[in-house]
Amino acid sequence: MQFRDFLPVSTNTSVKESCYGALGALIGLLGTALLCRWGLGLEVHWLIAPMGASAVLLFAAPASPLAQPWSILVGNGVSALMGVLSASLVPDMAIASALAVMLAIAAMFLTRSLHPPGGAVALTAVIGGEGIRALGVGYVLLPVLLNSLLLLSLGLLYNRALGRRYPHGGKAAPNRHQTADPQPSARLATQDIDFALQKHGELLDISRQDLQELLQEAQLHALRERVGTVRCQDVMSRDLVVTTPQALAMEAWHLLSHHQIKALPVVDEGERLVGIITLHDLMIDRAGRQPRAKETLEHLQVADLMTREVQTARRYQPLYDLVEAFSDGGLHHMPVVEGEQLVGIITQSDMVAALFTLALKPGLTSEEATPVSS
Template sequence: MALLSRLMPPVLATGPAERLRAGFGAFLGILVTALASTLWLGTGATPLLLIAPMGASAVLLFGVPASPLAQPWAILGGNLVAALIGVTAARWIGSPLLAASLAVGGTMLATSLLRCVHPPSGAVALTAVLGGPHIVALGYGFALVPVGLNSALLLAVALVYNNVTRRSYPHHAHPPAHPHPPKAPLALDEGDIDAVLADYGEPLDISREDLGVLLRELLGRIEQRSNER
C-alpha cells in the first residue's frame, strides 16, 4: 500500500467549480480552434485542420494556466521549434524510429535552451515524423499550418477565457484571495530562491515569483495562528 500511495499524484487543491471552468475552457478552446481552422483552410483539408497535440496543449492552457509550461511563449515557441526539428529529422534520417527519437530528444534540448518547454511539443515532433504522407508532403510548411495556426488560435482563446474567468494569463505572481501578510517585512532574494531550487536537484513546475508569494503567505498564516493562541 505504501508503494501504491507513492505512485499516486498528490490531490490538487481545486474544487468542482475550477474543474468545470477548466473543462469548459478546454472544450471551447478546441472547438474554436477547429472551427477557425476550417474557415481558414476549407473543408477539403480535413486531415490538417487540427493536430492531436493541441489536446494536450489545451489541458495545460486551461487546466494549469499558472504553469511556466503553459505560458504563451511556451506553446508558440515550443510547438514551432518542435515542428521544425521533427521535419528536419524526417527528411535527413532514414529510420523513422530513430528520426522520431531524435526529434523528441532534440525538441527537449532546444526548448530548454530557448525557455519554451511545452510537453505537447514532444507530440508535435513525433507527428512531424510519423504523421503520414499528408504531413510529410507539407515539409517545413507543417510548422506554419497546422502547427502555428492551431497554436495561435488556441492561445487566443486561452488569453480571453482565462482572463474573463479571473485567471491571470499570461500568468503573473499575485497575492491570494485572502492575504495574511507577515507583520515583519520578509526580504526574499531571487538568488536565494534560485539557489534553493538548484540545491533541490529537480525542476519544479512553478516560478520563483509564485514561490515567493506562497512563502510570504505561509509565514503570515503561521504568525497569525501563533498570535491567536
C-alpha cells in the same frame, strides 16, 4: 519505492476550477477547429492531436510556466522544426522519432520554451503519415503555429473572462518607493527561494514568483497561529499626542519636533478621529511635490494639510492583520479606534518590538503582552 508512490497526488483543485478547465478545452479546441475549417477554408484534420495536450495546460493549468504564451508558440514551433528535420534526414522511423523528441526538448530548453506537447508535435512530424511529411517545413506554419496561435488567442480570452491572471507572468509587485528592491516581506524569502531552487536543481512546474507568494502566505498563516491571541490594544501606545483641525500647521510642527514623532492624529472636540497629519504633509506640497516654505506653515491650519481618509485598526483586532500594511503597505503609523473614538496608535517601532518579543517568547498571550511606548 512503495505502492503509495504510484497513487494520485492531491492537486487541491476545486470542482469549479476543474469544470472551468474542461469547458475551456472544449471551447478552445472547437473554436480552433471551426476557425481553421470555415474561416480559412482548411479541412478539420488540420487540427493536430498535440493541441489537445496544449489545451490541457492552457485551460486546466494556466498558472504553470509550461502553459505560458512563449512556451506554447515557441515550444510548439521549434519542436515542429526539429521533427521535420529529423524526418527528412533519418529514414528509419524509430530512430527519427526518438531523435525528433530529443532535439525538440533540447531546443525548448535552449529557447526557454519548455512545453510538453512539443514532444508530440515533433513526433507527429515523423509518424503523421504521408500527408504531414509532404508538407515539409510548411508543417511548422500550417498547422502547428496556426493551431497554436488560435488556441492561445481563445485561451487568453477565456482565462481573462474568468478573472484568471493569464499570461501568468513572474513579475513581482512594484515597490511603492519606485526602487528596484523587492517588497520588504519578500526580501528574505527571495534569498531562501534562490538557494533552495539552486540546490534542488530539477525543473519544478511552478514559477518562482508563485513559489515566493505561497511561501509568504504560509509564513503569514504561521504568524497568525503564533500571535492570534495578541490584539492591537496589547501593543498600542495609549498616551497620545494629538492635534485639532483648527490648530496652526506650525503648532503641529512643534509638537512633532518636541515629542520626536512623525505623525499626529487629528481629533475633534469629542475625541473622534477626523484625520492624521505627518511630517511629510508639513514639508511637501502635495500639489506641486515641492518643499513647503516655512512661512506657509504659519498661515495654514492642520485641516488644510491633514489626510482625511485614514487607515485605522480596531482595538480588539488581531495584531497580525496589520503586518502587511506596515511592511509592503508602507505605513509608519496606524491609529487605533473603538467606534469613532481614538484610543491609541501603533507605530512601526511598536510593531517591531511586539514581533521581537513574540519571537523570543512564542507563547505570549494578550494578558502577558506589555504595551510598548514610542
